[in-house]
Amino acid sequence: MTLLVTAASGHLGRLVLDSxxxxxxxxxxxxxxxxxxESLAAYSERGVQAVPLxxxxxxxxxxxxxxxxxxxxISGSEVGQRVEQHARVIDAAAAAGVQQLVYTSAPQATTSPLVLAPEHKATxxxxxxxxxxxxVLRNNWYTENYADDLEVAREHGVLVTSAGDGRVPSASRADFAEGAAVVLTTDGHVGQVYELAGDVAWDFATLAQAMSEVLGREVALQQLSPEERLAQLQSVGLDAGTAGFVVALEGNIRDGILDHADGTLSRLIGRPTTPLVDGLRALTP
Known part of the structure; x- marks a missing residue:
């Protein structure tokens, strides 16, 4: 049996290969x-077939x-082009008679107002x-999404957000990668749609506390209004479109759109998902 991993040189793809x-x-x-x-030379040396895709x-x-x-x-990163790109893989799989296609989607993609959802819904x-x-693997948030915030906290001792009391059930990218590997290598998953998330949904006060523990310094939580957050992001160099996208995501979190965790991921991988503090600690040098 031949298993194809697309986008294999990316962060998630490499972790799937490892798993x-x-x-x-x-x-x-x-x-x-x-x-x-050629960027996958380390895997080629172990016998993996690295191919252009x-x-x-x-x-x-x-x-x-x-x-x-x-x-x-693995869903592409080029927002605005992903539906067409994903369709190429799906159509090729249909033509080739692929036995199973596993797709990494977004939380509750077909019903959610999440700003990231429409392209996943269409796919x-x-x-x-x-x-x-x-x-379908509907992956919730990766703890690694907060790597940049961790570095800001390291330098300035502050975590800035407009997410309010929103909660995020994040897990480490490796947890989601392991879930994908399980689905690729075991039977009984065809036709299933899995909502995958970390075991614990945390709020941003908890995130600030976890950063404090990891960094060994106090990290203060600074909550801004969406308007203030937009201005703050632009003041540190983000363009208007990117800043608006970040604020929209934080608004989704504030509205509770990500706050659903039922233990599916931990059951799939046969262990608890990586705790927030451990996930953040893995990001430190």
Whole structure:
């Protein structure tokens, strides 16, 4: 059986490769697709097949998917282009007779007002219409999303947000990667939609406390209004579009859109998800 991991050179993709190898999967059966397959040399040396795969180059998608039995479609990073890019992989999988396509989506993608949801919703709809046997992994927040905030806290002793009392059930990216590896290597997941999240939903006061523990210094929480947050982000160099996107995400969190954790991820991987403090500590030098 050949397992294809797309976007394999990214943060999540590399962790999926690690998890597959840790689970004892034969490296010869793992195909790792990347825009620059040479960036996966360390995996190639272990026997993994590194192949060209660029979502924007249809021929590379077709070639990479051909002959794969199970495909992990890791969602692209180019907002605004992802529906078309994902559809190329899905259509190639349909044409190749792939037995299972696993897609990394967003929390409650088909019903959520989350600013990130629309492209994932459209992808899920295309996947359903394609007829390809599928599993959808709706990944909640990665603890690593707060790496930049941790560095700001290290330097200035402050965590700034407009998320109010919103709660985030984050887990480490490695937890989500392990979940994907389990779904790729065990049976019974076709047709399932998994809402994956950390075991504990924390608020931003808790995040500030966790940062204090990890950094060994007091980190104060500074709550701003959306308008104040937008101005603050632009004052530190973010362009208006990016700043607005961050404020919209924090508004989603403030509205409780991410606050749902039912233990699905920990049951899938057979252990508790990585605690917030441990996830942050892994980000420190």
């Amino acid at each position: 597959l190898l840790d689970r004892g999967v034969d490296p010869d059966t793992i195909r790792a697709g990347a825009r620059q397959p 660029d979502y924007g180059v249809p021929a590379s998608v077709t070639a990479a998917v051909d002959g794969a039995d199970r495909v992990l479609l 899920e709809e295309h996947l359903a219409a394609s007829g390809v046997p599928a599993t």
